[in-house]
Amino acid sequence: MMKSQNEPKIVRPDDIDPHHRWDRPLQAPGQTQVDFEERVNYRRLHDYRLARTRAALAKAGLGAVLCFDQHNIRYISSTVIGEWARDKLIRYTLLTGNGDPYVWDFGSAARHHKLHCPWLREDHCRAGNPGMRGAISPKVGLFEAAAKEIKDILVQEGVAKMPLGLDLCEPPMLFALQKEGIDVRDGQQMMMDAREVKSHDEITLLNIAAAMVDGVYQDIAEALKPGVKESQIVALAAKRLYELGSDCVEAVNAIAGERCSPHPHNFTDRIIRPGDQAYFDVMHSFMGYRTCYYRTFAVGRATKPQIDAYKRARQWMDDAIEMLKPGVSTEKVAEMFPKCTEIGFETEMAAFGLNFCHGLGVGLHERPLVSRLNSFKDPYELKAGMVFAVETFCPATDGISAARIEEEVVLTPTGAKIITLYPANELPVANAY
Numbered sequence: 314m315m316k317s318q319n320e321p322k323i324v325r326p327d328d329i330d331p332h333h334r335w336d337r338p339l340q341a342p343g344q345t346q347v348d349f350e351e352r353v354n355y356r357r358l359h360d361y362r363l364a365r366t367r368a369a370l371a372k373a374g375l376g377a378v379l380c381f382d383q384h385n386i387r388y389i390s391s392t393v394i395g396e397w398a399r400d401k402l403i404r405y406t407l408l409t410g411n412g413d414p415y416v417w418d419f420g421s422a423a424r425h426h427k428l429h430c431p432w433l434r435e436d437h438c439r440a441g442n443p444g445m446r447g448a449i450s451p452k453v454g455l456f457e458a459a460a461k462e463i464k465d466i467l468v469q470e471g472v473a474k475m476p477l478g479l480d481l482c483e484p485p486m487l488f489a490l491q492k493e494g495i496d497v498r499d500g501q502q503m504m505m506d507a508r509e510v511k512s513h514d515e516i517t518l519l520n521i522a523a524a525m526v527d528g529v530y531q532d533i534a535e536a537l538k539p540g541v542k543e544s545q546i547v548a549l550a551a552k553r554l555y556e557l558g559s560d561c562v563e564a565v566n567a568i569a570g571e572r573c574s575p576h577p578h579n580f581t582d583r584i585i586r587p588g589d590q591a592y593f594d595v596m597h598s599f600m601g602y603r604t605c606y607y608r609t610f611a612v613g614r615a616t617k618p619q620i621d622a623y624k625r626a627r628q629w630m631d632d633a634i635e636m637l638k639p640g641v642s643t644e645k646v647a648e649m650f651p652k653c654t655e656i657g658f659e660t661e662m663a664a665f666g667l668n669f670c671h672g673l674g675v676g677l678h679e680r681p682l683v684s685r686l687n688s689f690k691d692p693y694e695l696k697a698g699m700v701f702a703v704e705t706f707c708p709a710t711d712g713i714s715a716a717r718i719e720e721e722v723v724l725t726p727t728g729a730k731i732i733t734l735y736p737a738n739e740l741p742v743a744n745a746y
Contacts (some may be wrong), residue, residue: 316607318451318485320411321371321410321411322367322411322412322413324364324367324368324371324402324408325364327560328360328361328363328364329361329365329368330361330594331361331510331511331512331513332361332512332513332514332515332697333512333516333697333698334725335511335659335697335725336469338660338697339516339517339723339730339732340352340520341517341520341523341524341732342517342521343520344558344599345520347464347578349441350673352614353514353517353518353600354514355391355514356510357512357514358391358514358515358617359391359432361512361514361515362389362391362437362507363389363408364399365386365409365506365508366378366389366408366507367408367505367509368507369409369504369506369507370408370410370478370503370507370691371643372408372503372506373500373502373503373506374475374476374479374492375410375475375476375478375498375500375503376409376472376473376474376475376476377407377408377409377410377467377468377470377472377475377477378406378408378479378480378501378503378504379405379406379407379408379463379477379478379479379480379482379500379505380406380408380479380480381402381404381405381479381480381481381482381486381589382481382501382504382676383398383399383482384403384407384601384674384675384676385406385480385501385504386404386406386416386505386676387601388507388508388675389406389414389676390406390414390416390430390433391430391432391433392406392416392418392426392430392433393421393601394418394419394501394574395560395561396561398419398693400446401445402415402443402444402445402446402481402482403418403441403442403444403445403446403602404416404419404422404441404442405441405443405459405478405621405738406415407463407466408566409466409467409470409472410475411471411472411566412466412470413431413434413437413468414437414669414693415431415437415438415439415466416433416437416439417439417440417441417722418437418438418439418440418441419440419727420442421502422431422436422532422615423424423439423440423441424438424440424607426438432649437666440603441459443453443455443456443459443483443485443486444456444483444485444588446483448631451485456485456486456489457489457492458490459486460486460489460490460492460493460495461493463477463490463495464490464494464495467495467508473495475496476496476497476498477490477495477496477497477498477682478498478499478500478503478504479497479498479499479500480500480501480504481501483649493594503655505679505680505700506676506680507671508672508675508676508680509679509680509681509696510696510698510699511698511699511700511723512698515602515674515700516698516700516723518599518600518602518654519602519603519604519673519674519700519721519723519732520723521599521600521602521739522559522597522598522599522602522603522604523543523601523604523606523721523732523733523734524734525554525557525558525597525604526554526557526595526597526604526606526735527733527735528553528557528732529549529550529553529554529557529595529609529733530593530595530606530735531541531735532549532550532553533546533549533550533593533608533610533667533743534610534741534743534744535743535744536549536709537585537591537610537743537744538585538589538612538613538743538744539584539585539586539613540584540614541580541585542582542583542584542585543567543568543569543580543583543585543591544567544580544582544595546565546567546580547565547567547580550565550593550595551565553638554597556588557567558599559597559598559599560598560599560600560601561597561598561675562595562596563597563598563603563710564582564594564596565580565593565594565596566579566592566593566594566596566607567591567593568580568591568592568593568717569582569585569586569589569590569591569592569612569635570583570584570585570586570589570590570591570713571591573591573592573708573713573715573717574709574712574713574714574715575708575712576614576667576706576717577648579619583696585612587612587614587746588611588612588613588614588616589611589612589614590609590610590611590612590615590619590709590714590715590716591606591609591611591612591743592607592608592610592715592717593612593716594606594607594610594717594719596677598675600707601675602673602674602675602676603673603675603677604673604721604733605671605673605677605678605702605704605719605721606702606719606721606733607717607718607719608718608719608735608737608741609715609716609717609737609740609741610740610741610742610743611625611720611740611742611743612742612744613742613743613745613746614684614742614745614746615740615742616709616714618709618710618711618714619709619711619714619716619740620636621710621716622707622708622710622714622716622741623707623716623740624716624740625707625716626705626707626716626717627705627716627718627720627737627738627739629649629650629651629705629707630703630705630718630720631647632706632740633646633650634672634703634720634722634729634731635648635649635705635723636649636697637695637703637724637728638724638727638728638729639694639695639696639697639724639726640694640695641694641695642682642693642695643688643692643693643694643695644688644689644692644693646670646683646688646695647669647684647685647689647743648687649681650669650684650685650686650705651667651668651707652685653685655700656668656706657708657709661684661685661686662686664685665686666684666704667704667705667706668684668685668704668705669682669683669684669685669686669704670682670683670684670701670702670703670704671683671701671702671704672699672700672701673700673701673702673721674700679701680699681693681695681699681701683701688715695724696710696721696724697724697725698724698728699723699724700721700722701722702719702720702721702722703719703720703721703737704717704718704719705717705718705719705721716740718737719733720733720737721733
C-alpha cells in the first residue's frame with residue numbers, strides 16, 4: 314500500500330528554469346543524440362514540463378489534475394503511444410500536488426512504460442480503460458471503477474478535499490467522479506497556463522520540426538506543375554516528412570485554383586492548372602512538437618490580382634510580427650489584423666482562423682491565441698519564450714484566388730524571431746514559364 318503524502322512537491326528552481334540561451338542563435342541541430350554536443354536534453358525537458366505543471370496546479374488552487382487530452386498526458390508524463398490513441402479517450406494521467414504522475418494506458422503499453430520510462434514510478438503505470446469512447450457500455454462499470462481508483466489516490470495523497478482539475482472526458486466519467494464526492498473544476502485552463510512558455514529544449518524541438526517543413530516546401534515547389542493533383546502533393550509531403558523523422562503528420566491542407574476562396578481547410582483530387590494560385594498548410598510533429606506552416610504559390614505565372622492579394626497578406630503579417638514583443642498586450646497585436654469585412658466576412662466569428670496568432674507546442678493550438686474575436690475582450694501580456702504561429706489570409710479581386718501565409722515565431726526578449734524559413738516575402742512562382 315502506498316504511503317500517505319501530505320507535503321506538496323517542491324518545484325526546484327533549476328527544474329522550472331527554461332534555460333533559454335538568448336545570446337545564441339536558435340538551434341536546429343541533428344535529430345539523433347551524440348556524445349560530442351548537447352542537442353535536446355530530454356530529462357531536463359521532462360523535469361521542466363512537470364515543474365511547470367506543478368507550479369500551475371498550485372497557482373490554480375487545485376489539489377490535482379486529471380487529463381484525458383493527449384497533449385496534456387504527454388506534457389505531464391512524457392509518455393505517448395502514437396496517433397492511434399488520439400480519439401480513443403482511453404489513456405489518462407493524474408498528478409496531485411503532493412505526488413508523482415500516474416498513467417493509465419492500454420494494458421501492454423502500461424507494462425512498456427514500466428520497463429522503459431524510468432522517470433515514472435513503476436507502481437504509477439497502470440492498465441486502464443474507461444470505455445473507449447462508448448464502445449464499451451457504461452453498464453460494465455468501468456467509469457465507476459476508474460473514479461473510485463482516482464478517489465483512493467486523492468485520499469492517500471491528502472488532496473481529496475481539494476478541487477480536481479479535469480481537461481476533457483466522456484460525460485459518464487464526469488458523473489462517476491462527482492458521485493465519488495469529488496469537486497471537479499476546469500483543468501484545461503490550468504494546463505494552458507503551464508504550457509505557454511517554452512524551454513530551450515522545447516524551442517529546439519519546434520525549430521527542428523519547422524526545418525523539416527522548410528525542406529518539404531522545396532519539394533512541393535519543384536513538384537507543383539499542371540497535371541499534379543492536390544492529393545499527390547499531400548502524399549509527397551507526408552512521405553517526405555516521415556522520411557525526415559516526423560512522428561505524426563497530423564494534416565496537410567492543399568488548396569488550388571477556384572477552391573482558394575473561401576478557404577475550405579482540406580484537400581481533394583483536383584488537378585492543378587496553369588496560372589492557379591495554390592496554398593498549403595503542413596501540420597506535423599517532431600518528438601511531439603508541432604508545426605502549422607502555410608505557404609502560397611502561383612503555378613507557372615502570377616496575375617496582378619494574385620500578386621496584390623499576396624502583398625496585402627504579407628503586410629498584415631509584417632505589421633503583426635513587428636508588434637510582437639514581451640510585455641505587449643495581445644489586443645495591440647489583434648489591431649494589426651484586418652476587420653472581418655475587409656476580407657469579405659460579415660462577423661469576426663465567420664472570419665476566425667484566417668488572420669490570427671496561435672501558440673504551438675505539444676498541441677497545435679496553445680497560448681497565446683490572438684484574434685479580433687477574443688483579444689479585445691480578454692487581453693493578456695506576451696512573454697519571452699512563447700512560440701506561436703502568425704497567419705494571414707487575403708482573397709484576390711478575381712473572386713477565386715487567395716493568399717495564405719503563416720510564419721512561426723519564437724518570442725525572444727527583443728522581439729519575434731521567425732523560424733519558418735522557406736521564402737515568403739514575395740509571392741513565389743513555381744516552375745515559371
